Amino acid sequence: MSGDFVVSLAESDPSEKFRRLIEVGLALTSESDLSTLLGRILLEARRFTCADAGTLYLVTKDGRLQFSVVQNDSLDHSEVLVGNGSSPVTMEISPTSIAGCVTVTGSTLNIPDVYEIPGTCGFHFDRSFDLKSGYRSRSMLVVPMKNPKGKIVGVIQLINARCPGSGKDTAFSSDQEELVLCLASQAAVALDNARLTGDLRRSYAEAIHHLAKAAEYRDKDTGRHIERVGRYAAAIAGAMGLPQDYISDLLLAATLHDIGKLSIPDCILQKPGKLTSDEYREMKCHASLGGEILAGSENPVLRLASEIALSHHEHWDGSGYPHGLKGDEIPVSGQICAVADVFDALCSARCYKSAFGMQESCEILKQESGRHFSPAVVDVFFRIKDRISEIREEFA
């Protein structure tokens, strides 16, 4: 978003501003990705006020203020600091800081020059950023993000209002206070919604994960097999250029490929030696039983998981089970998971065999390309061999 400079709306007519505010509200509330949303909130607030810079703080669960977005056009800097894996910087909610004061009181602060805050005010401006960067903060408009229940979920801090025409430093107007406060409320709702959606997605993924673990529970020596298969499958699908939604679904769905093993008796599943042909026939039922256990769902992950459970033992040349499908009759999810599953099994020690090395396992995949496996999938696998090795080490 660096270089996405602020275009003025500061001088347009009042009802035009409200129209724009509604439009922005629509855009915000239909955005469900948290990082994108946060960056957008601050950018839109700056657009309304022609502000050169700004910071967005979120109130954390344990009651602190988290630096979540920083933007500064003069310094050509724009960064979203949450949801990217790094551990975010937080500060205490104290009425002695500007953002802290707004969080505590719930009231807007509109300060013409932060270097001229009277000593009688309870709060003061922290100059450390200016000293480090050479930036000169002057005017500041700081508003709470209050949701409809009246809870403050964050603070928008806008820095250095500019005259739309001349670009000169100016103060924030009281009209702008109202607009930004309105925008901040819309942002709070959008944020609540994005978090709710995120929580539900995580809960869902976690339930699927438990389901996969449960299925694996009796199959003592598979370790982190299901996780690796999910990762390998998603990496392959990514390199094949399949859509992002499909990849996310596959990451979860592939972990359920062996769920049908729940229906296989201990005496077969946990047998240390080679299976008799009768036992092997029963073992093979896990594919169709897995398909059945997961069948009949309306949700995309479970539908895909059912397809994979059913088809991950089909062979490209038609010699697999349960249906003896051939070539592209096998769903692409099954083609991918066959490679991911067998590769991981080859690399792992099992009760009936020791582990092969990376080299040897790859050799076997190559030999079986066009026989057991889809040649296209094996090709992609070799193209991303480094990524595969990384996953193998990460989930060892």
Add this chain to the structure above:
Amino acid sequence: MSGDFVVSLAESDPSEKFRRLIEVGLALTSESDLSTLLGRILLEARRFTCADAGTLYLVTKDGRLQFSVVQNDSLDHSEVLVGNGSSPVTMEISPTSIAGCVTVTGSTLNIPDVYEIPGTCGFHFDRSFDLKSGYRSRSMLVVPMKNPKGKIVGVIQLINARCPGSGKDTAFSSDQEELVLCLASQAAVALDNARLTGDLRRSYAEAIHHLAKAAEYRDKDTGRHIERVGRYAAAIAGAMGLPQDYISDLLLAATLHDIGKLSIPDCILQKPGKLTSDEYREMKCHASLGGEILAGSENPVLRLASEIALSHHEHWDGSGYPHGLKGDEIPVSGQICAVADVFDALCSARCYKSAFGMQESCEILKQESGRHFSPAVVDVFFRIKDRISEIREEFA
């Protein structure tokens, strides 16, 4: 909502209307219950225009228009027709009906008198409702609910604008067209969000359900045991006055109470006769193992499920397992599920016993109140015995 008559906003100043529009947008986008949301959308649209009546249509997945909300102040009628279990009435999207024409063209229709639509228009007004009810439809403002992607998800049809002062019939103004169109866009976003949330909640519940079924898969003769236990537990919690969120979580979590049985070998789990004391000791491990399998989750359903798996075999007098907890040391979820689980087991035939009748099962619960079971939970159980019988029949 009947009697919730429309108060005028029709004559207030323009920027006041926009402020109100933003407020309404906030309220709509923070509402995640679909029925409540739909009723609210139509009511707010009528408030902005002082409309006596209205209909909200949704576009269904198979491309029809569904009568979703009807409101009519003069007839004192207000009804939300979706999400209440009844099968909703739909009609074809045809440019010959008023709502159909708006859906097809994506343009607003503002009609002064629907009885005076010129024959040259492609659409006409269907008088059947007026003939049946004695109502006289006159002015009509019909706008598409378009989401930010440009997709039409529904239609708002407002009927009979009134002068705010006199209450006399009038036509809808062009100012009102713009406001309602804006509101309809906000409503479309709110609707998309509510549906997304609903879909995620259902997917989540479904994944938990599959997890519970998987756990039960090897335990051949339990039939719909887990579903009944979930329902009984939720019914008891409801009658105990526990919070609604807790009850919803319990309904799912209770179904996972026996997930630890995944770790019990076939030879014990499926043994037809009585278990030896060694076997029984191993069988009892399913409680602590269940607690472990589900442990470490951040999501409330799985946390509760872990608590239940661990505590549903504790006895009120301290004679249970795994920890020999006593009285209120046992989590309330465990106290409830103990009653629900044992009652259902008593009423069911198992490989080691035949089914008891309702009467006999209740007798046993009563005897064990204060010994095996919490007396308070048993009391509540007897208070809702009729509801329990209904569940028993419904999930037989």
